[in-house]
Amino acid sequence: xxxxxxxxxxxxxxxxxxxxxxxxxxxxxxxxxxxxxxxxxxxxxxxxxxxxxxxxxxxxxxxxxxxxxxxxxxxxxxxxxxxxxxxxxxxxxxxxxxxxxxxxxxxxxxxxxxxxxxxxxxxxxxxxxxxxxxxxxxxxxxxxxxxxxxxxxxxxxxxxxxxxxxxxxxxxxxxxxxxxxxxxxxxxxxxxxxxxxxxxxxxxxxxxxxxxxxxxxxxxxxxxxxxxxxxxxxxxxxxxxxxxxxxxxxxxxxxxxxxxxxxxxxxxxxxxxxxxxxxxxxxxxxxxxxxxxxxxxxxxxxxxxxxxxxxxxxxxxxxxxxxxxxxxxxxxxxxxxxxxxxxxxxxxxxxxxxxxxxxxxxxxxxxxxxxxxxxxxxxxxxxxxxxxxxxxxxxxxxxxxxxxxxxxxxxxxxxxxxxxxxxxxxxxxxxxxxxxxxxxxxxxxxxxxxxxx
Amino acid sequence: xxxxxxxxxxxxxxxxxxxxxxxxxxxxxxxxxxxxxxxxxxxxxxxxxxxxxxxxxxxxxxxxxxxxxxxxxxxxxxxxxxxxxxxxxxxxxxxxxxxxxxxxxxxxxxxxxxxxxxxxxxxxxxxxxxxxxxxxxxxxxxxxxxxxxxxxxxxxxxxxxxxxxxxxxxxxxxxxxxxxxxxxxxxxxxxxxxxxxxxxxxxxxxxxxxxxxxxxxxxxxxxxxxxxxxxxxxxxxxxxxxxxxxxxxxxxxxxxxxxxxxxxxxxxxxxxxxxxxxxxxxxxxxxxxxxxxxxxxxxxxxxxxxxxxxxxxxxxxxxxxxxxxxxxxxxxxxxxxxxxxxxxxxxxxxxxxxxxxxxxxxxxxxxxxxxxxxxxxxxxxxxxxxxxxxxxxxxxxxxxxxxxxxxxxxxxxxxxxxxxxxxxxxxxxxxxxxxxxxxxxxxxxxxxxxxxx
Numbered sequence: 001x002x003x004x005x006x007x008x009x010x011x012x013x014x015x016x017x018x019x020x021x022x023x024x025x026x027x028x029x030x031x032x033x034x035x036x037x038x039x040x041x042x043x044x045x046x047x048x049x050x051x052x053x054x055x056x057x058x059x060x061x062x063x064x065x066x067x068x069x070x071x072x073x074x075x076x077x078x079x080x081x082x083x084x085x086x087x088x089x090x091x092x093x094x095x096x097x098x099x100x101x102x103x104x105x106x107x108x109x110x111x112x113x114x115x116x117x118x119x120x121x122x123x124x125x126x127x128x129x130x131x132x133x134x135x136x137x138x139x140x141x142x143x144x145x146x147x148x149x150x151x152x153x154x155x156x157x158x159x160x161x162x163x164x165x166x167x168x169x170x171x172x173x174x175x176x177x178x179x180x181x182x183x184x185x186x187x188x189x190x191x192x193x194x195x196x197x198x199x200x201x202x203x204x205x206x207x208x209x210x211x212x213x214x215x216x217x218x219x220x221x222x223x224x225x226x227x228x229x230x231x232x233x234x235x236x237x238x239x240x241x242x243x244x245x246x247x248x249x250x251x252x253x254x255x256x257x258x259x260x261x262x263x264x265x266x267x268x269x270x271x272x273x274x275x276x277x278x279x280x281x282x283x284x285x286x287x288x289x290x291x292x293x294x295x296x297x298x299x300x301x302x303x304x305x306x307x308x309x310x311x312x313x314x315x316x317x318x319x320x321x322x323x324x325x326x327x328x329x330x331x332x333x334x335x336x337x338x339x340x341x342x343x344x345x346x347x348x349x350x351x352x353x354x355x356x357x358x359x360x361x362x363x364x365x366x367x368x369x370x371x372x373x374x375x376x377x378x379x380x381x382x383x384x385x386x387x388x389x390x391x392x393x394x395x396x397x398x399x400x401x402x403x404x405x406x407x408x409x410x411x412x413x414x415x416x417x418x419x420x421x422x423x424x425x426x427x428x429x430x431x432x433x434x435x436x437x438x439x440x441x442x443x444x445x446x447x448x449x450x451x452x453x
Numbered sequence: 454x455x456x457x458x459x460x461x462x463x464x465x466x467x468x469x470x471x472x473x474x475x476x477x478x479x480x481x482x483x484x485x486x487x488x489x490x491x492x493x494x495x496x497x498x499x500x501x502x503x504x505x506x507x508x509x510x511x512x513x514x515x516x517x518x519x520x521x522x523x524x525x526x527x528x529x530x531x532x533x534x535x536x537x538x539x540x541x542x543x544x545x546x547x548x549x550x551x552x553x554x555x556x557x558x559x560x561x562x563x564x565x566x567x568x569x570x571x572x573x574x575x576x577x578x579x580x581x582x583x584x585x586x587x588x589x590x591x592x593x594x595x596x597x598x599x600x601x602x603x604x605x606x607x608x609x610x611x612x613x614x615x616x617x618x619x620x621x622x623x624x625x626x627x628x629x630x631x632x633x634x635x636x637x638x639x640x641x642x643x644x645x646x647x648x649x650x651x652x653x654x655x656x657x658x659x660x661x662x663x664x665x666x667x668x669x670x671x672x673x674x675x676x677x678x679x680x681x682x683x684x685x686x687x688x689x690x691x692x693x694x695x696x697x698x699x700x701x702x703x704x705x706x707x708x709x710x711x712x713x714x715x716x717x718x719x720x721x722x723x724x725x726x727x728x729x730x731x732x733x734x735x736x737x738x739x740x741x742x743x744x745x746x747x748x749x750x751x752x753x754x755x756x757x758x759x760x761x762x763x764x765x766x767x768x769x770x771x772x773x774x775x776x777x778x779x780x781x782x783x784x785x786x787x788x789x790x791x792x793x794x795x796x797x798x799x800x801x802x803x804x805x806x807x808x809x810x811x812x813x814x815x816x817x818x819x820x821x822x823x824x825x826x827x828x829x830x831x832x833x834x835x836x837x838x839x840x841x842x843x844x845x846x847x848x849x850x851x852x853x854x855x856x857x858x859x860x861x862x863x864x865x866x867x868x869x870x871x872x873x874x875x876x877x878x879x880x881x882x883x884x885x886x887x888x889x890x891x892x893x894x895x896x897x898x899x900x901x902x903x904x905x906x
Contacts, residue, residue, distance in 0.1 A: 143804065146845055148797035152771050153806040179793035183770045240905055248905065260795050260836030264905050272906065311773060314791075316765055316866065317636045318605050323764075326779055338767075341632035342713050344601035351596065353606040381834070383713030392599055413769065450903035452693055452701065452717050453725065 006045040012068050013037075021075035026050070028066035033058065059213070086122050088136050093170035093227050095135040097124060097219075098161055100154070101145040102177030102203050128216050134223040138169065147177025147184070147203075152306045152417060155184050159191035162199055163302040171198045171226030173219060178203035178257055178265065181236065185252035186414035189234045189437045193301040197294060198226045200237045201252070205263045214239055214263040221247035221277040229284055231274065233292040239263040240276055248273040253411045253439035256381065269382060270406040270448050271441060290438075305421030310334035312413040314379055315345045321356055324363045327372070333425070334373045334416040337401065338409045343376040343385030344392045347399075361399055368400025373428050375402050375416055377409040382449050405433050405440045415439060459498040465521050466490075474528035479503070481519035486511065512666070539575050541589050546623035546680050548588040550577060551614055553607070554598040555630030555656055581669050587676045591622065600630025600637070600656075605759045605870060608637050612644035615652055616755040624651045624679030626672060631656035631710055631718065634689060638705035639867035642687045642890045646754040650747060651679045653690045654705070658716045667692050667716040674700035674730040682737055684727065686745040692716040693729055701726040706864045706892035709834065722834060723859040723901050724894060743891075758874030763787035765866040767832055768798045774809055777816045780825070786878070787826045787869040790854065791862045796829040796838030797845045800852075814852055821853025826881050828855050828869055830862040835902050858886050858893045868892060 005013070018024055018037060026033045026048060035050030035058070047059040048068075060066075121137045131137055142157060162172055176184060181203050188199070200222035204215035222237040225247075236255050240248035242264050254271035275286045309332045313323060327335055339345050347361035348354065368374050376385050376396065384406040387393030397403070404412040412432075419428040433440070458466070471477055471490060479486045479501060488503030488511070500512040501521075513519075574590045584590055595610060615625055629637060634656050641652070653675035657668035675690040678700075689708050693701035695717050707724035728739045762785045766776060780788055792798050800814035801807065821827050829838050829849065837859035840846030850856065857865040865885075872881040886893070 145803045145807075146797065146801060146843065148768075148793045148845060149799045149801045149803055149807050149810055150770050151799075151806050155770070177794075179795075179797055180770050187770075242899065257794065257833050258835050259902055260831050260833050260838060262836065262899075262902060265833065265836070267905050308771065310771075311776075312767065312769055314765065314767055315601075316863065317603050317608070317633050317640075318761065318763075318870065320764055320779075320783075322779060322783065323776055326773075326775060330773075330775065340601045341630075341710065344599065344632055346602045346604075348599060348602045350598045350602055353604050354598075354602050357602055378713050380710050380713050380718065382711055383715065383718070385713060390599065392601060410769065417771065446695065446715075448906060449712055449715060450906055452720050453901060453903055 004039070004045065005048065006062070008064075009046070009048060009062055016068060016070050018068070018070050019075055022070050023072040023075075024050070024068060025071050026060055026066055026068050028060055028063060033060055034071060086125065086132075086137075093135045095137055095171045095173055095223055095226055096165050096169045097137060097139040097173045097175060098142050098158065099139060099144075099175045100142045100147070100150070100158070100177070102147055102175060128219050130220050131223055134220070134227055135170070145177070147180040150177075150180050150184060152187060152308075155187035155191065156304045156306065158184070159188055159302060159304045162188070162192055162195070163300050166195060166197050166199070166300055167296075169197065171200065171223075173222050173226070174199065174201045175219070176201050176203050178205055178238075182252075182256050182266070183410050183414055185234060185236050185255065186411045186439070187306070187418065189252040189439070190415055190418040191302065191304045192234065193303065193437075194298050195233050195292065195300055196296050196298040198229075198231050199234045200226060200249075201234065202237050205239070205261060205265055212263065217244055217279050218247055221279060225249055225275065225277050225284060229275070229286075230293045231291055232294045232298075235274060236266060237277070238266040240273070244279055246276045246278045249275040249277065251438050253415075253437055254408070254441075256408060256410065267450065268448060269408045270384070270444060271438075272445065272448060303418075303422045306417045307333050307420035308417075310336075310413065310417040310420060312336045312338065312409060314338035314409075315340065316379075317346075319346070321360055321363065324360065324367075328363055328367050328370070331370070332367070332372050334375070334420050334428070335367060336375045336377055336404070336409055336413045336416055338379040339376050339385070340379060342389055342393060343378055343387045343396070343403055344390070345396060347392060347395060361395065364396065364401060365399045371425060373402070373416065373420065373425060373432065374400060375404045375412050375432055377404040377407055377412040379409065381408050384444055402429060402432055406444060407439055411439050457492070457498065458501065459515070461517075462499070462501060462515055469521060469523050471521070471523050472528055475523050476525040476528075477503070477521060478524050479513055479519055479521050481513055481516060486513055487524060539578065539585075539590075546588045548590055548624045548626055548676055548679055549618050549622045550574075550590060550592040550626045550628060551595050551611065552592060552597075552628045553595045553600070553603070553611070553630070555600055555628060581672050583673050584676055587673070587680055588623070598630070600633040603630075603633050603637060605640060605761075608640035609644065609757045609759065611637070612641055612755060612757045615641070615645055615648070616753050619648060619650050619652070619753055620749075622650065624653065624676075626675050626679070627652065627654045628672070629654050629656050631658055631691075635705075635709050635719070636863050636867055638687060638689050638703075638708065639864045639892070640759070640871065642705040642892070643868055643871040644755065644757045645687065646756065646890075647751050648686050648745065648753055649749050649751040651682075651684050652687045653679060653702075654687065655690050658692070658714060658718055665716065670697055670732050671700055674732060678702055678728065678730050678737060682728070682739075683746045684744055685747045685751075688727055689719060690730070691719040693726065697732055699729045699731045702728040702730065704891050706868075706890055707861070707894075709861060709863065720903065721901060722861045723836070723897060724891075725898065725901060756871075756875045759870045760786050760873035763789075763866065763870040763873060765789045765791065765862060767791035767862075768793065769832075770799075772799070774813055774816065777813065777820075781816055781820050781823070784823070785820070785825050787828070787873045787881070788820060789828045789830055789857070789862055789866045789869055791832040792829050792838070793832060795842055795846060796831055796840045796849070796856055797843070798849060800845060800848060814848065817849065817854060818852045824878060826855070826869065826873065826878060826885065827853060828857045828865050828885055830857040830860055830865040832862065834861050837897055855882060855885055859897060860892055864892050
């Protein structure tokens with residue numbers, strides 16, 4: 001598997017008599033690293049992976065001025081590496097890790113050479129050794145899947161697991177792919193009410209064979225937040241800046257993945273994060289005071305229904321009315337429109353090119369008349385819809401469209417699916433624009449909009 | 454029309470013998486304002502609108518400690534107000550304003566009491582008197598419409614107008630509703646190549662009867678940028694911060710409305726703004742150097758075709774495969790997928806709930822096999838798709854999906870519509886991920902991601 005390293009690196013390995021399992025030293029940019037050479041499976045062929053003595057894997061970017069040498073004659077059998085005994089410490093709190101997939105707890109399988117999910121406590125602890133100092137770790141494999149494949153059925157499974165386990169442990173960490181983490185967090189927040197303990201959702205933007213791996217810090221910060229604060233409820237714990245200074249604890253309904261690859265890809269939408277957990281300093285700073293407090297005697301309320309016939313549809317210049325008609329013909333029960341600006345859609349007939357617009361308004365009317373709950377959110381993502389400002393918004397409201405306040409489209413969608421799966425249509429209409437789980441802020445704080453560059 | 458003010462204000466007006474057209478003084482929060490009382494048509498009933506001596510309308514928020522008194526006995530006939538003679542100054546450059554609608558040049562019509570678009574030069578100059586010091590103003594009404602109603606047919610009309618006029622004037626300002634301004638700017642940037650002059654697109658987030666009206670500053674900054682720099686090409690000029698310090702000059706293909714209502718709602722996506730124009734200081738600062746320079750001898754190239762059968766589709770947990778099949782059955786020629794994360798879609802079969810996912814992949818395969826150009830952009834908005842990192846991305850590429858680099862979905866959509874309207878399918882496939890107008894940056898600059906809060 002050293003053949004997966006670049007040719008340049010392989011040449012040096014050959015010269016220095018280095019194999020996978022060799023203890024080696026790399027001096028690069030004035031820094032020295034010592035550790036076991038790990039096999040390379042995928043990713044950057046110029047990054048050398050070492051297992052350091054503290055148990056961490058690290059990826060070191062190779063440059064031509066780096067010096068590499070073998071330190072010991074004997075190589076380690078990596079297959080037998082990392083067998084540690086786990087002892088339950090009754091003085092420590094217990095955290096349950098529910099693993100669904102994603103890169104957060106993946107590591108190289110030394111037999112197959114593939115990247116596999118680690119879900120056994122001892123494997124997790126060998127990956128993130130600091131966990132053992134913080135809590136007793138239990139773990140459970142839910143799925144091994146990319147989060148883009150997840151459906152509400154999986155969110156439901158997670159909600160049920162949390163409901164079943166939340167009275168047995170002090171906190172739960174859900175390891176989840178980042179792609180749909182914010183859909184999942186919103187769905188969970190609605191499905192589970194009155195949580196006695198904290199449930200932290202974490203993910204990882206960089207795989208563990210890269211120098212910039214973020215899984216370790218996210219899971220450690222989540223564990224620290226669980227054990228050191230009085231917070232209860234669902235939250236997301238992810239990097240808050242592009243370096244390893246702190247994680248943000250995000251509102252599960254007001255957060256969104258806003259970058260394809262950055263470690264601080266998750267951003268608060270129309271809200272402040274609950275708190276920041278500093279990684280190296282022993283500091284947790286709360287930015288909000290209105291959160292649920294831990295209470296072991298509180299009984300969880302699980303409402304895990306959801307309605308499948310709910311859609312999310314963006315309107316845009318030249319959008320195909322046929323799609324809107326598809327929802328109407330398919331007898332959808334709910335639809336979130338991702339409108340433009342303050343919550344608009346092309347419904348006004350102005351000239352020969354906009355004749356179709358009247359049909360758009362009529363189709364929306366038909367949808368609401370036939371019992372579909374239509375909710376407006378904005379594709380601007382930030383801000384609050386304002387459907388009394390222009391005639392377009394007023395006309396849409398007259399057609400039965402309900403303004404979704406300051407919910408971003410994904411949260412409005414998760415909420416509508418959940419409401420229609422647990423309540424009547426009339427109840428849904430009353431509750432959709434009412435704050436239930438911190439998904440709607442009555443007042444917009446200017447500082448919650450990221451400053452323009 | 455004073456009846457549209459709040460009851461409290463009306464009472465004071467009655468006591469002070471104040472009518473619309475009266476010259477009055479308001480002392481509020483230690484500041485004194487003098488001007489003609491304007492009628493109020495819509496918006497905040499507690500904001501009093503004065504026409505100041507410099508010609509500007511200002512909205513002053515009323516608070517109970519404010520002092521209001523009438524200054525002169527005679528009221529002004531507002532209907533006859535503002536008749537000024539416009540003289541052409543041959544020493545000044547000439548700017549053409551193309552008006553499409555939106556609040557940017559709307560004002561109260563004193564006869565009907567409604568808000569109407571102002572498009573005659575003299576009316577524009579009475580609204581924004583500083584314009585006259587900067588340039589000779591010509592104006593042309595294209596449409597009076599909300600931008601949410603715009604279609605590519607309108608973008609085409611704008612492109613043709615620009616092509617027709619760009620050799621007659623020194624710069625063009627396009628006044629446009631903000632809802633779809635960034636779709637329109639991207640479409641224009643593609644339709645028009647080799648512009649000899651600057652074409653600035655401006656909008657307004659707040660109507661002119663509010664204290665926070667932004668139209669004036671946006672149009673003045675655009676005019677200053679046109680007359681004081683060597684920039685040529687299409688750009689957006691909008692507030693760069695929440696106060697009146699500067700406007701940003703944005704790349705038409707890498708900018709997006711990111712807030713429903715803030716004046717600095719437009720943000721650069723994966724790019725820096727070209728420049729900042731300070732409003733009160735006499736300063737223009739360039740942040741980028743790679744832009745087209747003015748050249749009166751350059752001949753514009755107009756390619757104004759577009760393909761109507763191009764769609765934009767977001768995937769999300771529980772999305773309806775029927776929509777994807779609709780595009781397939783309707784023989785779409787192009788489709789931009791708004792995928793999750795690095796450019797993913799639910800295509801992997803994991804368990805009994807994800808059986809539908811195989812069908813998703815097959816439908817995508819069918820689309821591309823039948824000649825539809827399918828392009829991936831990310832719903833994270835920021836960042837670059839990376840479809841070689843995970844098997845999902847690789848499988849989608851094998852199914853024929855083309856990674857859209859760091860284009861955000863709206864720009865990828867505008868580009869695909871334009872390419873398929875002017876070039877063959879094969880040419881489109883080659884050009885979609887190649888930079889043509891600054892819509893793709895080869896390198897991602899970390900500072901282009903707004904810092905997390």
